[in-house]
Amino acid sequence: MTGKDISARSLGLAGCEACGLVSRLLAAADGRHCPRCGEHLHFRRPASIERCWALVVAALILYLPANLLPVLSTYTPFGAHTGTIMQGVIELWSPSSWPLAIVVFVASVTIPLGKLMALAYLLLTVQRGSVKSSRQRVRLYRMVKFIGRWSMLDVFVVTFVVALVQLKPLMWAEPGGGVIFFAGVVVLTMFAVNSFDPRLIWDLPQKDHDGRE
Amino acid sequence: MKWVKSSFPLADSCEDKSLSRHPAESARGAYDASLLACPDCDLLQRLPPLPVGAMASCPRCQARLWRHKPDSLERTLALAIAAAILLLIANSVPMLGLSAAGQEASTTVIGGVLAMWQDGRQEVAMLVLLTALIAPALEIGSLLMVTLAVRWRPTPRWVGILLRGYEIFREWSMIEIMLLGVLVALIKIAELATVIPGLAIFVLGTLVFLLAAMAAVFDPRDAWARIDWVADRNPPPPPQGSP
Numbered sequence: 001m002t003g004k005d006i007s008a009r010s011l012g013l014a015g016c017e018a019c020g021l022v023s024r025l026l027a028a029a030d031g032r033h034c035p036r037c038g039e040h041l042h043f044r045r046p047a048s049i050e051r052c053w054a055l056v057v058a059a060l061i062l063y064l065p066a067n068l069l070p071v072l073s074t075y076t077p078f079g080a081h082t083g084t085i086m087q088g089v090i091e092l093w094s095p096s097s098w099p100l101a102i103v104v105f106v107a108s109v110t111i112p113l114g115k116l117m118a119l120a121y122l123l124l125t126v127q128r129g130s131v132k133s134s135r136q137r138v139r140l141y142r143m144v145k146f147i148g149r150w151s152m153l154d155v156f157v158v159t160f161v162v163a164l165v166q167l168k169p170l171m172w173a174e175p176g177g178g179v180i181f182f183a184g185v186v187v188l189t190m191f192a193v194n195s196f197d198p199r200l201i202w203d204l205p206q207k208d209h210d211g212r213e
Numbered sequence: 214m215k216w217v218k219s220s221f222p223l224a225d226s227c228e229d230k231s232l233s234r235h236p237a238e239s240a241r242g243a244y245d246a247s248l249l250a251c252p253d254c255d256l257l258q259r260l261p262p263l264p265v266g267a268m269a270s271c272p273r274c275q276a277r278l279w280r281h282k283p284d285s286l287e288r289t290l291a292l293a294i295a296a297a298i299l300l301l302i303a304n305s306v307p308m309l310g311l312s313a314a315g316q317e318a319s320t321t322v323i324g325g326v327l328a329m330w331q332d333g334r335q336e337v338a339m340l341v342l343l344t345a346l347i348a349p350a351l352e353i354g355s356l357l358m359v360t361l362a363v364r365w366r367p368t369p370r371w372v373g374i375l376l377r378g379y380e381i382f383r384e385w386s387m388i389e390i391m392l393l394g395v396l397v398a399l400i401k402i403a404e405l406a407t408v409i410p411g412l413a414i415f416v417l418g419t420l421v422f423l424l425a426a427m428a429a430v431f432d433p434r435d436a437w438a439r440i441d442w443v444a445d446r447n448p449p450p451p452p453q454g455s456p
Contacts, residue, residue, distance in 0.1 A: 005273055008250035008257045015250030018377045019437045022257070023244030035244055035444035036437065037373040043255075076405055088401075097400050104397055138253050138274045152344060152387055156325075156394025159341050161401055163320040163328035164311050164408075171313065171405060175334050183337050190384070199255040202274070 007202065009043040016041060045197040049123055055192035056119050062184045063112060069178030072158050076171040084178060085109065085154055107153040108182075115151070115189050118144045119196060126200045134201050141198045148193055151186050155179065251276050285432035290360035292427040296353045299420045304346065308413035309399065313406035321413060322346055322391070341391075348386035349424070355379040356427065359436055367441045376436055383428065389421045 008015055014025040018039040025032065025041050032041050066085070073082040083091065085108045092101040118140055125137060158175050165173040250257055253276040260269050263281040270277055282288075303322070310319040320328070322345050329338035355375040362372045392414070399408050 006257045007255040008248075009255055011257065013248070013250065013257065015252065015255070017252070018380075019373065020249065020252070020434065021244055021246060021437075022248040022250050033443070036440070036442050037377070038370075038443035039377065074405070092397070092401065100397050100400060103393070134254075135274060138276075142253070142276075149384070149387055150390055152390050153394050153397070155337060155341065156345070156387075156391045157397045157401070159325040159329050159337070160309065160320070160395050160398035162332060163325035164309050164318060164398065164402055165405065166318055166328065167311070167313055167316045167406075170316060175329060175332050175337065179334055179337050183340050187340065194384075198253045199251075202254040202256075 007199075009199075009203075014041045014043050017045075044199055044203075045195060048195055048197040048200060049127060051195040052119060052123055052192050055188050055195060056116055056123070059112070059185050059188040059192060060116055062181045062188065063116070066112075066178050066181035066185050067109070069181065070176035071154065071178040071182065072161060072173060072176055074161075074165065074171070074173045082176065084176075085182065088154070088157075104153060104157070107150045111147060111151045112185050112189060115144050115148050115193070119189075119192055122196060122201070126203075129204075131204060137201050138198050141193075141196065141201070145193050148189055149186075151189070152183075155183050155186065249278060251278065279434055280432070282430055282432045282435075285430055285435050286360045286363055288430040289356055289427060292423055292430065293353050293357040293360060296420060296423045296427060297357060299416050299423060300349060300353060303413045303416040303420060306413045306416070307411035308417070309395065309411055310409035311402060311406050312409065319409075319411065344385055344387040345391045348382045349388050349420075352379065352382040352386045352424070353427075355382060356431060363436055363439045366439075368439045370441050370443060372436070373440050373443075376433060376440075379433075386424070388417060388424065392417050392421060 008022060012024055013022050015022050016034040016037060016039050019034060019037040021034055021036045023035055025043060034041055070082045070084050072088060089101050089105045092104060122137060122141060158179050162173045162175050165171055247259055248257060249260055251271040251274060254271060254274040256271055256273045260279055263269055265281050265283045268277060268280040307319040308321050326338045326342045329341060355378050359372055359375050362368055395414060402408050
């Protein structure tokens with residue numbers, strides 16, 4: 001971009017993340033709060049990279065049991081059946097309901113993994129001080145933030161199958177141990193996305209700062 | 214819809230208009246309500262005057278900065294009242310029914326939470342309760358109170374806390390995802406027994422659209438501009454042509 005792009009931080013200004021008011025961030029204690037709404041002011045979200053990495057790694061660890069452990073057991077007159085998320089997708093695959101199988105597969109397997117990979121990519125490029133394809137990277141961030149919530153889908157599926165199929169002793173359903181890990185992945189990745197500060201994508205390496213601070 | 218790039222000639226004149234010369238300057242800090250820092254890239258800019266319905270986007274990263282929405286707070290209030298009523302109905306009538314070999318069962322959103330709780334998955338039960346019931350209720354409730362409270366002048370400061378909460382509640386409110394989850398559950402169960410879709414499914418379906426409309430017509434900048442400041446000083450008069 002042109003050299004005329006001025007970031008708020010280079011002038012010692014910070015936009016409030018709650019109400020959007022731009023004010024000067026002072027070293028004094030009461031200069032660190034937004035004069036309009038009282039929110040704590042900062043140039044960039046505190047410890048953004050460290051927190052985001054920690055949450056990404058934790059989510060990645062939970063991702064394994066979430067996909068390997070069973071999430072749903074059903075007991076019917078035809079026998080007991082226990083399945084993982086992937087087995088649930090395969091069972092849903094039929095001539096009439098295959099579109100839903102694709103939706104569940106994307107929401108439960110692709111989105112969480114894609115989200116972790118996207119965040120790792122953003123974190124690595126920010127740490128390297130990359131200045132390339134900033135627009136694409138901020139778009140990637142916005143997409144991850146928008147789409148990420150949909151991985152909750154399978155938690156709801158299991159919940160309502162279990163709630164409804166309660167005709168003991170004829171047939172009933174129980175949640176498996178994988179559900180907790182899966183819910184953990186969803187929650188941790190949502191926190192990870194929120195702890196990443198997209199403004200870091202645009203920050204130039206320190207030596208190129210125009211020194212106006 | 215008209216799209217307007219928001220960069221007012223800030224880059225050329227920013228030294229003259231720097232905050233040190235702003236009348237709002239005081240020993241405790243300085244601010245400029247006509248400036249805007251892009252939340253996604255920190256680019257400093259001024260919002261151009263926008264015709265109704267037009268949207269300003271960041272010239273550097275294309276983030277949507279502000280859209281001039283007509284009668285934002287009144288429309289939000291109307292939609293929030295409707296959404297609150299639908300949420301009440303959706304949680305008091307059955308959502309799904311099932312019958313197999315002469316036995317019948319039905320469940321609601323709360324029923325799903327209770328089933329998870331009783332099966333020993335309390336953490337998941339609480340997450341479902343939060344995302345399917347508490348967060349949507351707070352999302353609607355906070356906007357309802359904000360749009361009612363801004364009618365007082367000056368608007369009290371606690372409205373700002375609700376506005377901050379609203380952004381969080383909205384993120385954790387997942388009614389649309391739950392509805393898709395119910396649909397998938399329905400198809401899974403249909404192999405085992407006869408499934409009867411309940412009234413709540415259709416109410417929730419309507420609620421999803423109402424919530425989307427509510428978020429679309431609500432303009433937080435409009436609400437923030439009316440709220441009393443935490444710092445003890447009067448906000449500067451709004452510059453011409455700026456929201």
